[in-house]
Amino acid sequence: MSIRIIVVDDQPLVRAGIVMLLSAEPDFEILAEAADGQEAVDLARSHHPDLVLMDARMPKVDGVTATRLIITSNTDPDCLTKVLMLTTFHDDEIVYGALRAGASGFLLKHVAPKDLITAVRTVASGGSWLDPAVAGKVIAALANVPTRGEGSSQLVERITKREREVLALMAHGLSTAEIKDRLFLSEATVKTHIARILIKTGSRDRAQAVALAYQSGLVTP
Structure with missing residues (x-):
């Protein structure tokens, strides 16, 4: 059974590279691409993907806001869209905001391709994934909220x-x-x-x- 994915990134070359990488996996199906958060929300509501691979920093509607809107739109228990957040910045506030908005995972963009693929499969199957570079501080922050x-x-x-x-x-x-x-x-x-x-x-x-x-x-x- 395929994992149905929407890829969201405001940089066309980055987005194309991610799509190319994921498309090579036999169990991944790329449903659509988006260049900003609002487009991601609209596509998620119309396509009902298993997972949205979401860029954190984007114009118009940022990734954290888009994540919150997508997660709150999950009304069908048999079709719950998960969000895996990607960013080039090691920004604790973004990581924390993404997880509080409902993201199930967070990765820095310098991650190895094999780790991105593993993270997608893990999150799509109901697991969670935190980049090791930020996991410790995020867990500590969540513990105090x-x-x-x-x-x-x-x-x-x-x-x-x-x-x-x-x-x-x-x-x-x-x-x-x-x-x-x-x-x-x-x-x-x-x-x-x-x-x-x-x-x-x-x-x-x-x-x-x-x-x-x-x-x-x-x-x-």
């Missing part, structure tokens, strides 16, 4: 002991397969635990659940 409404500790108390173990391993960056091996569970069981964690805590995706794990003190940076 208060949640609205019910406290983060109360939300974590909703889940079972086993689900807390799974959430803690997610927060430490383990994949579903790695969690399976660590806890001696089947992959289907791990996926069920993750689904229940998201439902019980009201998290929209794994990235938000991981942020909750740090905010609640379940794990520490």
Whole structure:
């Protein structure tokens, strides 16, 4: 089954290079290209892609704003568009803003092609991806941000002991397969635990659940 992608970047040569790289993968399908955030939002609403590869800095509507608009437009649980953010700048404010807007991953543009491809597959499958160059500071920042409404500790108390173990391993960056091996569970069981964690805590995706794990003190940076 193909991963359906929209590529967004205001620089035509950069955008063309990304499209060429991703198009070479047999399980990737490029649905459309956009040169600014508003065009990305419009295309996402009309094409319902699995993933939007979003440039952070663009004219008119920037990538963070576009991400927020795309994520809030996700009303069909069977067709949830994920956003993977790309930027040339190591800017903590942009990274933090993108994740708070609902992006499931963040990469610097100097990333190796193989890592971009892996990140696309990871995010499209429901995982999260943070460039190692910014991961530590972002996690620390998320840990210090208060949640609205019910406290983060109360939300974590909703889940079972086993689900807390799974959430803690997610927060430490383990994949579903790695969690399976660590806890001696089947992959289907791990996926069920993750689904229940998201439902019980009201998290929209794994990235938000991981942020909750740090905010609640379940794990520490």
